[in-house]
Amino acid sequence: MKQSLISMLVIACLPANTMQADLINTGALIREMIDMHRLTTYPDPAFKTIQFSSYDHRSALPGGPDWFANSDGFGNEPIPNFEETLRKPGKDGSGEYLICDVNGPGAVVRVWTAAIEGLITMVLDDAPQPVFAGSAQNFFSNPYQTIAKTNEINIPDLTDAFQQRNAGYFPIPFEKRCRIVWTGDVEKIHFYQIQMRLFESDAEVTTFQPADLKNYQKEIHEINKILLHPNQEWKYSDSAVKLPINVSVAADETKEALVIKGSKAIENLTLKVSADDVNKALRQTILHIIFDEYPWGQVQCPIGDFFGAAPGINPFDSVPFTVHADGTMTCRYVMPFAKSAKILIDNRGDQPVSVTGFARPIEHHWQDDASMHFRARWRINHDLVASNRAVQDMPYLIANGKGVFVGAAVMLLNPNPIPTPYGSWWGEGDEKIFVDDDFRPSTFGTGSEDYFNYAWSSPDIFGHPYCGQPRNDGPGNRGFVANHRWHILDPLPFQSRIAFYMELFSHERTPGVSYARIAYHYARPGLMDDHLAITNEDVRHLELPANWMPAARMGASNSVFFQTEELVQGNPKLSFDQNNLWSGGKAMIWHPASSIDKLNLELPVAEDGTYTIHFSMVRNNKSGHVTLQVNQKQTDFEEGNTINLYTPDRMLNRLFSTKEIKLKKGKQTVTVQSVNASADIDGKIIGIDFVMLQKR
Secondary structure, three states: OOHHHHHHHHHHHHHOOOOOOOEEEEHHHHHOOOHHHHHHEEEOEEEEEEEEEEOOOOOOOOOOOOOOOOOOOOOOOOOOOEEEEOOOOOOOOOOOEEEEEEEOOOEEEEEEEOOOEEEEEEEOOOOOOOOOOHHHHHHHOOOHHHHHHHHOOOOOOOOOEEEEEEOOOOOOOEEEEEEEEEOOOOOOOEEOOEEEEEOOOOOEEOOOOHHHHHHOOHHHHHHHHHHHOOOHHHOOOOOOEEEEEEEOOOOOEEEEEEEEEEEEEEEEEEEEEEEHHHHHHHHHHEEEEEEOOOOOOOOOHHHHHHOOOOOOOEEEEOOOOOOOOOHHHHHHHEEEEEEEEEEEEEEOOOOOOOEEEEEEEEEEEOOOEEOOEEEEEEEEEEEEEEOOOEEEEEEEEEOOOOOOEEEEEEEEEEEOOOOOOOHHHHHHHOOEEEOOOOOOOOOOOHHHHHHOOOOOOOOEEOOOOHHHHHHHHHHHHOEEEEEEEEOOOOEEEOOOOOEEEEEEOOOEEEEEEEEEEEEEEOOOOOEEEOOOOOOOOOOOOOOOOOOOOOOHHHHHHEEEEEEEHHEEOOOEEEEEEOOOOOOHHHHEOOOOOOOOOEEEEEEEEOOOOOEEEEEEEEEEEEEEEEEEEEEEEEEEOEEOOOEOOOOOOOOOEEEEEEEEEEEEEEEEEEEEEEEEEEEEOOOOOOEEEEEEEEOO
């Protein structure tokens, strides 16, 4: 059955509300991008969020033989990953393929691609001219920019605000129909996702016009400014009053931190944890928030995990959450309640902890027929075996009732020893979201990183208004990893049930994985979920495996590894950092005295050939810049002539690689030179964990 027919059935099944709803247009949707209060009531007019994507379309039967099929996006799939083939490929290999054809009022709210060739044509309401006709890559990156340029309209740079990593949040509403066609070669790369809201049939929607980009300039500028700097630019209600939180909790003790009476809503919750070992305390101190005297907290999470950046303090700034380098953490998800709210601090660790901060409640009228409680319940599985063969669906939220899904965060420990993303990658698996009477998921993804708005198993640290990767230790994707995505413009309402799964699908068999996650959602009273109470075993303190050594497989195949200190020539000033982040439990630290100071390494090469030299480097707030010479010749890294190892607030292990270089059999002189180093500059160090010589 075509998606257009499915969409008509979906819309017909959505009940019409009798309340008068606001008109839906481009400006209204842009304003929704920072409207956190809107999420607290079930949407009116009602809508269902669905996704069209390049997933492997053989995955048609839940739990069936092809449920974890993974041939998608690279080209030459077993079956085309589109809704329909409109024109078979010609001699040039190019054909026409239907991505979607949706009838009824709706809106495109998110697009994403890792890479896509070809052209996109988007027609709204059967108009004689497409609203978009051009590069598919441009459509999935920044459609507003292309539409504005075509129509000679000036708009601000929307990078990092509306365009977030590999995703674009550019609302495009339509009244009657949306048809999107891709023209291209299916044997070439074509990853894509398009998320849409499908409104109930009587919703009043004004179709997007290019002139909207001019008419709503004020909204675009204002929202762009807030999205770029949420913590700095956020506007709270004038009536909000800060209620202080200051509680000390002994080991194995639970204390009441705050009680609020009346019909109110917490607009801002800010907390900071203090302890001798803060990292342990952030995982082993449980935050319970109980609304309206429910027997269990609607929020039940380790404090650090709740704010989306665990384990440890990993700063980022987004619309619903901000984490500061000093450990201060803020939540802007609005939390309404009819009668009362109680915050409990539950210390499961072996040390006393203190929690300080404040809640900012405002007066709020609880609507018995529409208001919802905020919910966030953490779960974890330890000692999993991730695999590319025994793939498994990890439940994030299984719930019966009515509500709206508004975000997800994953925090995991990945002990895989391959030092490259190809090999150590944990997230090949797709998200699968069943809503209401779905037999097949109405949201079917193309990879875990794609869900979190990035691509190609990137280990980069990044943060955007709706997504981020605030932690990824490295090298590759080894170590502790944290990803999050917030569904603010693209929430997923559900009338009767939701089942959200993410496949655990790694590049190779990897035992010892710990996989924590949170599903953030709002729910009408009466929702039941599959949450189990958090145990002490769940929050046991996790450490990186000791004395690991890099493995020469996959992206690191044909490689020989050397501990850097074994290659050092002369008597440079050295020290060692002891940490399980480094191979063998330690990394060599060089302390250059000046910008002319050099570190000479003698690298043995077994045979003539073409090689890449990789350096596993320390990145922290004391690291400097380096250049490289091989056999007295300037040698560029892939990133350029000079690499900057400085990064604030984090300790990372990162692989930096030379371009391919021809080497003769025998000993090679590799010279690392610190740039702008000086004895007067405190702590400008160069740390090298290991050297990896890879034959090409």
